[in-house]
Amino acid sequence: IPLSAGLGSSAATSVATVAALKEYFGVGSDLERIRSDAHAVELRVQGAASPIDTAIATHGGYVLVEQGTVQHVQLPALQLLVGCVDSIPLSMGTAKASDLSLKTKALVAGVRARKEHFPAIFEAISNAADELTVEAIQALEAGDTIKLGVLLNSNHGLLDAIGVVPRRLSSLVKVAQSLGALGAKVTGAGGSDELGGIGSVLVLPGRNEAKIRAAMELEGALAMPVRTGGAGLKIEQFASADR
Amino acid sequence: IPLSAGLGSSAATSVATVAALKEYFGVGSDLERIRSDAHAVELRVQGAASPIDTAIATHGGYVLVEQGTVQHVQLPALQLLVGCVDSIPLSMGTAKASDLSLKTKALVAGVRARKEHFPAIFEAISNAADELTVEAIQALEAGDTIKLGVLLNSNHGLLDAIGVVPRRLSSLVKVAQSLGALGAKVTGAGGSDELGGIGSVLVLPGRNEAKIRAAMELEGALAMPVRTGGAGLKIEQFASADR
Numbered sequence: 241i242p243l244s245a246g247l248g249s250s251a252a253t254s255v256a257t258v259a260a261l262k263e264y265f266g267v268g269s270d271l272e273r274i275r276s277d278a279h280a281v282e283l284r285v286q287g288a289a290s291p292i293d294t295a296i297a298t299h300g301g302y303v304l305v306e307q308g309t310v311q312h313v314q315l316p317a318l319q320l321l322v323g324c325v326d327s328i329p330l331s332m333g334t335a336k337a338s339d340l341s342l343k344t345k346a347l348v349a350g351v352r353a354r355k356e357h358f359p360a361i362f363e364a365i366s367n368a369a370d371e372l373t374v375e376a377i378q379a380l381e382a383g384d385t386i387k388l389g390v391l392l393n394s395n396h397g398l399l400d401a402i403g404v405v406p407r408r409l410s411s412l413v414k415v416a417q418s419l420g421a422l423g424a425k426v427t428g429a430g431g432s433d434e435l436g437g438i439g440s441v442l443v444l445p446g447r448n449e450a451k452i453r454a455a456m457e458l459e460g461a462l463a464m465p466v467r468t469g470g471a472g473l474k475i476e477q478f479a480s481a482d483r
Numbered sequence: 484i485p486l487s488a489g490l491g492s493s494a495a496t497s498v499a500t501v502a503a504l505k506e507y508f509g510v511g512s513d514l515e516r517i518r519s520d521a522h523a524v525e526l527r528v529q530g531a532a533s534p535i536d537t538a539i540a541t542h543g544g545y546v547l548v549e550q551g552t553v554q555h556v557q558l559p560a561l562q563l564l565v566g567c568v569d570s571i572p573l574s575m576g577t578a579k580a581s582d583l584s585l586k587t588k589a590l591v592a593g594v595r596a597r598k599e600h601f602p603a604i605f606e607a608i609s610n611a612a613d614e615l616t617v618e619a620i621q622a623l624e625a626g627d628t629i630k631l632g633v634l635l636n637s638n639h640g641l642l643d644a645i646g647v648v649p650r651r652l653s654s655l656v657k658v659a660q661s662l663g664a665l666g667a668k669v670t671g672a673g674g675s676d677e678l679g680g681i682g683s684v685l686v687l688p689g690r691n692e693a694k695i696r697a698a699m700e701l702e703g704a705l706a707m708p709v710r711t712g713g714a715g716l717k718i719e720q721f722a723s724a725d726r
Contacts, residue, residue: 354633360614361637368607368644375601390597390646394604397644401611401637407657414650 242462244344245324245440246427250286251293254278259473271298271473275310288348300472304377315380317469318388321443321453322427323412323461343438351402362402369398389422389444396425408459412441415455422446485705487587488567488683489670493529494536497521502716514541514716518553531591543715547620558623560712561631564686564696565670566655566704586681594645605645612641632665632687639668651702655684658698665689 241249255278262268269277275298282289295303295310304311355362372395379388396413399405405413409426416424424443441461445452449465456463484492498521505511512520518541525532538546538553547554598605615638622631639656642648648656652669659667666687684704688695692708699706 354637357630357633358614358618358637361611361618364607364611364614365641368604368611371601371603371607375604387600390600393646394597394601394644397640397642397646397648398608399640400643401640403633403636403640405640405657407661410653410657414648414653418650 242324242440245326245438247322247324247440248293248297250282251278251289252297254281255294255297255473257281259475263475268475274298274473287345296472298473301469302380313377315377315469316383317467318380318385318444319449320466320468321416321445321449321456322440322464322466323416323443323456323459324440324464325408325412325459325461326438347404351404354403365398365401369395372398385422385444385446389446392423392425392442392444393417399426406439408461409439409441412456412459412461413443415459416441416443416445416452419452419455420446420448421452485567485683488569488681490565490567490683491536491540493525494521494532495540497524498537498540498716500524502718506718511718517541517716530588539715541716544712545623556620558620558712559626560710561623561628561687562692563709563711564659564688564692564699565683565707565709566659566686566699566702567683567707568651568655568702568704569681590647594647597646608641608644612638615641628665628687628689632689635666635668635685635687636660642669649682651704652682652684655699655702655704656686658702659684659686659688659695662695662698663689663691664695 241247241252243249255274258278258281259274262274275294278298279289279291279294282294290305291308291310292303292305295305299310299312302313302315304313372391376388376391376395379385379391396405400410405426413424413426422444424441427440427442443452443456453463453465484490484495486492498517501521501524502517505517518537521541522532522534522537525537533548534551534553535546535548538548542553542555545556545558547556615634619631619634619638622628622634639648643653648669656667656669664686668685670683670685686695686699696706696708
C-alpha cells in the first residue's frame with residue numbers, strides 16, 4: 241500500500257503489528273479486540289484517526305461506521321481503479337515522513353476551521369453526504385453500478401466543497417470521468433495544494449478500465465486495479481528456524 | 484461577451500433588442516418592464532431561462548433573485564477574472580449555434596434527472612447553496628474577500644456534486660486555486676464533458692492576478708479581467724442620417 245496517500249497504510253500496519261505482538265506474547269484475542277486496540281494505537285500516535293481504516297484492515301469486506309460503532313456489512317465485490325499521486329517512498333526517512341503526517345493534521349485542521357466558520361453550510365453538506373451513503377449502500381446491494389457511479393461523482397463534489405480536493409487529484413478524477421468512468425472521487429483523506437497535493441482517487445471504471453488506467457498513468461499517477469471485499473487480518477503460523 | 488459560455492450573452496442581447504424596439508416604435512417603458520419583457524422572450528425561445536441574467540443586463544450592479552422576485556442590492560465592486568473555454572465564434576452559423584443551445588437543454592435535463600433520482604441529496608445540497616449565498620452577501624458587504632473566496636471554492640464543489648463541472652472548467656478552477664486565487668468556481672451555467680465542456684469560470688484572484696491569468700491562458704482559456712457592479716441598460720439617442 242502506498243504510504244500517506246489516504247489508503248489506510250497506517251491502519252494496516254497497526255492492525256498487523258498489534259496482532260503479531262499479541263501472537264508473539266501468547267495473548268491472542270479476538271478480531272474485534274485487535275481492531276479496537278489498533279484503533280487506540282492510531283488515536284494515540286496521530287491524535288485523530290478514522291475507525292473505518294482499522295475496521296477494514298481487520299475484518300476485510302465492507303464496514304459501516306455510525307457514531308463510532310463498527311458494523312460489518314455484506315455487499316457484492318466491485319472492480320475499481322485506485323490512482324495515487326506522490327506517495328511516500330518506503331526509503332523515506334522518518335523525519336520527512338513525520339513532517340508529511342503533520343501535513344495531514346494541518347489538512348484536518350483546515351476543514352475544522354472552515355466548519356467552525358460556516359456551521360450551517362457544513363451541516364447541510366454533511367446531510368447530503370449521509371443521504372449519499374444510504375443511497376450508495378442500496379446501489380451496491382442492487383448491483384446498480386451506474387447509480388453508484390453518479391453517487392461517487394456527487395460525493396467527490398461534496399469533498400471539494402469542504403476543501404480537500406487538490407489540483408492533481410481533481411485532474412485524475414476529471415480525466416476518469418471524461419473518459420467514461422461510471423464514477424470517480426478522491427478518497428476520504430483528500431489533500432490540499434498547499435500541503436503538496438498528495439493523495440488518492442477511487443474510480444469505478446465500467447467498460448473503459450484500460451483506457452482510464454492509461455490516462456491516469458499519463459497524468460503521473462500510480463494506477464492500481466483493486467477488487468473490493470477482500471480478506472482482513474490473516475494470522476499464519478510458521479515454524480521458526482531455532483525450534 | 485463570448486457566446487454560449489454561460490456569461491449571459493443571450494440575456495444581454497434580449498434586453499438590448501427589446502429596449503431598442505420599444506425606443507424605435509416609441510413605446511418606451513421603464514427598466515423593470517424591459518427586464519420582464521426580455522425575460523419573457525428568453526423563456527419563449529429557450530424553454531427555460533434564469534431571471535438573473537436579464538436582471539443584471541438591465542439593472543447592472545448586483546441582483547438577488549428569490550423565488551422569481553428580483554431585488555436590486557448595493558454591494559461593493561470586485562475585481563475578478565473570467566475564464567472561458569470553447570465559446571461559440573460570432574461567425575458560427577445559426578444551425579450549429581442552435582445545436583449547442585440544445586446541449587444546454589440536455590445539461591439542464593441531466594441535472595433534473597439526477598435530482599429526481601436523489602431528491603434528499605439534492606435538497607441538502609440546495610440548502611448548503613442557500614446558506615452559502617447568505618454568507619457570501621455578508622462577506623461582500625464586509626469587503627471580506629478571503630471569506631468570499633472560501634465560499635466560491637465551496638460553491639464550486641456543490642456544482643460539481645450536481646454534475647455540471649466538466650474537465651476543462653475544473654482544470655481552470657484548480658489551476659487558479661493552486662496558484663493562490665482567493666476563490667474560484669464555474670459560473671452558474673457549468674457544462675458537461677459529453678456536451679463539449681463549453682463554459683466559464685469565475686476567479687477571485689487576490690494578489691496573484693497576472694500569474695493566474697497567464698496560467699489560464701496556457702490552459703487554452705480566454706481570460707478576461709472583469710469588474711463587477713457595472714452599469715446596466717443605457718439608452719443613447721443619436722441623430723439619424725436622413726433627419
